[in-house]
Amino acid sequence: MEKKSIEIFNKLNEAYPEKIEFITVRDPFRFLCAVILSASSTDREAMRAEERLHERYPDPASIAEASLEEIGSLIRSAGLYRNKARSIKSLAMVVVEKGCIPESIEELTRIPGIGVKTANCYLVDILRRPGVIVDTHFARVVYRLGLTTTNDRDKVYAEIRKSFDETMWSRLSMTANLHGRLICKARSPECDACLLSSICPSRASFS
Numbered sequence: 559m560e561k562k563s564i565e566i567f568n569k570l571n572e573a574y575p576e577k578i579e580f581i582t583v584r585d586p587f588r589f590l591c592a593v594i595l596s597a598s599s600t601d602r603e604a605m606r607a608e609e610r611l612h613e614r615y616p617d618p619a620s621i622a623e624a625s626l627e628e629i630g631s632l633i634r635s636a637g638l639y640r641n642k643a644r645s646i647k648s649l650a651m652v653v654v655e656k657g658c659i660p661e662s663i664e665e666l667t668r669i670p671g672i673g674v675k676t677a678n679c680y681l682v683d684i685l686r687r688p689g690v691i692v693d694t695h696f697a698r699v700v701y702r703l704g705l706t707t708t709n710d711r712d713k714v715y716a717e718i719r720k721s722f723d724e725t726m727w728s729r730l731s732m733t734a735n736l737h738g739r740l741i742c743k744a745r746s747p748e749c750d751a752c753l754l755s756s757i758c759p760s761r762a763s764f765s
């Protein structure tokens with residue numbers, strides 16, 4: 559592993575709290591619903607929508623039986639509600655059929671609407687297994703820091719998995735994501751306040 563990658567990892571690791579949770583609901587099924595709902599929405603709105611859904615349909619069996627219209631009406635505020643209703647219902651049907659939530663990326667991503675990012679969120683946050691979570695914040699930060707050669711999410715996923723030790727994936731996913739939300743923002747990164755400014759190759763372009 560490159561020395562610079564280790565330095566970035568260590569600095570982010572020290573700067574941010576040990577426990578970082580963007581979706582705070584801990585029930586595994588509800589967590590996955592909330593992650594599905596968070597696509598193109600805020601985490602807060604996703605959790606509000608999930609709560610409304612949970613109040614009306616408290617378990618996978620009741621969601622599996624519900625109509626897409628009923629589910630959609632409860633989650634409309636999270637946006638893209640038709641697609642999200644389909645994904646949540648598909649997930650519920652799989653859980654009912656199997657009697658549990660699948661635990662591998664391969665099985666999870668076979669469920670319509672669950673992509674690699676959502677599957678890795680589940681691995682990292684709920685199963686406590688190594689995973690790389692590439693969302694818009696993470697992709698932006700690692701690209702600006704020169705840890706990846708592109709901000710194409712699929713390639714970022716492959717490059718980070720290759721260049722970092724597996725034991726570092728989950729922690730880097732959370733710290734780089736938080737750094738992107740707080741400091742290395744999309745439009746106006748706060749480079750003067752950034753702990754990585756002395757080693758960041760993008761620093762000059764934001765002066």
Ligand code: SF4
Nearest residue numbers: 742747749752755758
């Ligand atoms: S120096 Fe600026 S561009 Fe580089 S990581 Fe920090 S905030 Fe982002």
